[in-house]
Amino acid sequence: MKAGDDDDKDVWNATAGIMEIDSGPWVDRTPLHDAAYHGRLLCLKTLIFQGHSVNALTIDHVSPLHEACIGNHVSCARALIDAGANVNLSTIDGVTPLLNSVIVGSVGCAESLLESGARPQAAATCQPSPLHEACARGHIKCVEALITWGADVDMDLPASGTPLYTSCRTRHPLCAKRLLDAGADVQLGTAMDTPLHMAAERDCTELVQLLLEFGADANVRNVEFKRPVESAPPGSLTEGFLLVYEATPRILSHLCRQRIRECAGRQRLHLLPSLPLPKALRNFVCFR
Structure with a gap:
């Protein structure tokens, strides 16, 4: 065995039953924990x-x-899952393997877990939510995987509101767009604060424009009795954009698009691209 070949060394130590485990926070971990943590596949399979x-x-x-x-x-x-690992095990803090996957943006791990029966969302609102975490970190591929496997795009957590509100708070337009495409309610944020209020507060004009296109109400007031324009930083680009928007009549075609999507409902939005309509019109209805 060549010196410095860590994986071979770990396999040999594991076979001899003398694998060394770090002290301190690692003291209660098993050799399998150590191999998984360091990504030593050969050692893991041997154990x-x-x-x-x-x-x-x-x-x-x-x-x-x-x-x-x-x-x-x-x-x-995947090796652990194939060997019977419980994909829904939760730590004392409510952290699941799926949550760990989205924290680091590992869509490969996330999809392997979801395909093997992992719950796409927390069992209770008091537990950490994979979808909220993916939106907060801007991991769009993880957001897409979670939505595909049935995560609730309108799940409202007491501390952070909806995933859409979280995307606006952390300024991730791509995540917000994916949630809205999947039927997320553009008005649901946290308490009386809407995603539009948060996007305006964060001075993210791109998000503000996106939310308005999906039908956000620019006149709704939050718990402080403020409209979104009043939540924007004074003199900001977002404040100016909202002032112009409020003074401009709504375009009839946009109102019709919103109404079509409302009538279709979230469960049938995926059918819109297959409507027997001209391509340009289908793309318009689907916000493409």
Whole structure:
């Protein structure tokens, strides 16, 4: 065995039963946790073959699958899943392997988990939400995967509101667009604060324009009795844009598009591209 070949060394140590585990926070972790954390696939498979439990938990209920996902080690995650790892195990803080995947933007790990039965969203509003986390970090591929597998685009968390509101708070227009395409309610934010209020407050004109195109109400007032234009920084580009918007009559074609989407409903929005309409009109209805 060549010196410096960490993976081979770990396999040899695991076979000898003397793999070293770091002290401190690692003291209650198993060799399988260590292999998953470092992405050492050969060592991981050897340990699984030897009978190490893929669902072994630390005192904080961290599993090897949690470690593989937070490290974006897709092959290790798939090996653990194939060996029977519980894809819905939750730590004492409510963190699942799926949440770890979206935190680091690992769409490979996320899709492997979802395909194997991972719940696309938290079981309760008091637990961390994968979709909110993906939107907060701008991980659009993870957002798309979660939506595809049935995550609720309007899930309202007490601390952070809806995913759309989170996208506006963190200034991620692509995530907001994907949520709106999937039927997210453009008016749902947190309490009486709408996504448009937050986008205006963050002075993100791109988001403000996007929300208005999807039918956001520019005259609604929040808990402070402010309209979105009053939430924008004074003298900002967003304030000027909203002032012009308020003074401009709505275009009939945009109103018709909003009405068509409302009538279709969220469950049938995916059928709009297949309507027997001219391509230009289909693209208009689908915001393309």
